[in-house]
Amino acid sequence: MGKSDKLSIKDVQSAEPVLTRQRKAVLDVVRSGDTHPTAAEVFESARKAMPGISFATVYNSLRYLKEAGLVREVAFGSGASRYDRETDRHDHAICSACGTLVDFDLPGTVGLIGAAARASRFKPESVHLTLVGLCPGCRGRK
C-alpha cells in the first residue's frame, strides 16, 4: 500500500453522490455486462481493476450506491443478494429450475401502483413484478 492516489473531484455538490475510485470501480462492475452479480462476484471482478480493494469496501460501496440510487439490490429465493444496474424501472423473471434472473419491462406494471398502494395502505415508492417460471434453456431441457 502506501501508494498515493489522489483523485480530484471537481464541482462536487452536496446532493450528488461522491464517487471515490473504489465506488467507481464497483459501479463499473455492476454496469458492465448484463448479469446480476453477487457481492462476491463484484469483489472478484473489482479486484482485477483494483487489486487492493477489500470485501468490506465492496459491501460499503454497494450500500452507498444503492442508497444513492445507482444500483439496485435484488434478493430472490435463497442465497446471496444480487446487484442490478439501476436503469429504468423494470420487472424480473426468475427460473425455478436454474435460478437465472432476467430483466424485462412490462409497461402495465406501473398502472397497478395506485391500486397496490390502496390495497396495502402503503405510501408507494416503487413497484415491480416478479415472474417465476422456466427460462428458455430449462424449458427445452425438460
Added chain:
Amino acid sequence: MGKSDKLSIKDVQSAEPVLTRQRKAVLDVVRSGDTHPTAAEVFESARKAMPGISFATVYNSLRYLKEAGLVREVAFGSGASRYDRETDRHDHAICSACGTLVDFDLPGTVGLIGAAARASRFKPESVHLTLVGLCPGCRGRK
C-alpha cells in the same frame, strides 16, 4: 422386488406430503398468526410446542414444506428469508423504512402473467407484484 406388482400404500400416497410431528409443528407455526417469521423465529416458536426440535430440522422441514407447496419463502432486501403460509396467490408490500412485510391481493396482477411470459420468454408458473414504500406506521412517524 420380484414377487409383487401391487402398489403399496406408501407408493399410492407418495404424491402427498409426509407430515411428521416435527414438520407439523413447523407448519403450525408458519400458519398461526399473520406474521412472516424467519427460520430463527420459527425455531423459537416450534420449540415451545416441541422442546427437542433442532435448528436443522426446522430448516429441513421448511425446505420440505416449501417443495410440497405448503409454505412459501420470501426474500426481501437483506437479512434472513421469511416464510409465508401458502394460501392463495398474493402480492407483497415492503416498508423501505422498517422492513415490515404485508400481504395483499391485487386481482390485476394475474392479468399480466401472459404479457410477462411473452416479454421474458419464460414458461410462466406464478407472478407476484412487490410494492416498496412506507407502511402506515412509518408514514406517520416521518
Added chain:
DNA sequence: TTTATAATTAGAATAATTATAATTCCAGGT
C-alpha cells in the same frame, strides 16, 4: 500546514444456511 471529516483496509465477529455423521423412528416382512 493543521485540523476535521470521511473513506478504506484487514481481519474479526456475527448471522444465516447447509452438510455430515451418528442415532432413532417406523413400516413391512419373516
Added chain:
DNA sequence: ACCTGGAATTATAATTATTCTAATTATAAA
C-alpha cells in the same frame, strides 16, 4: 415379536454471507 432398510431427526461442524471494529489513509476546509 424380531429383524431390517430407509427416511427422519439430532447435534455439531462447516460454509457462506454480511456487518462491525479499529487502525490507517485520503480529502476538504480553515
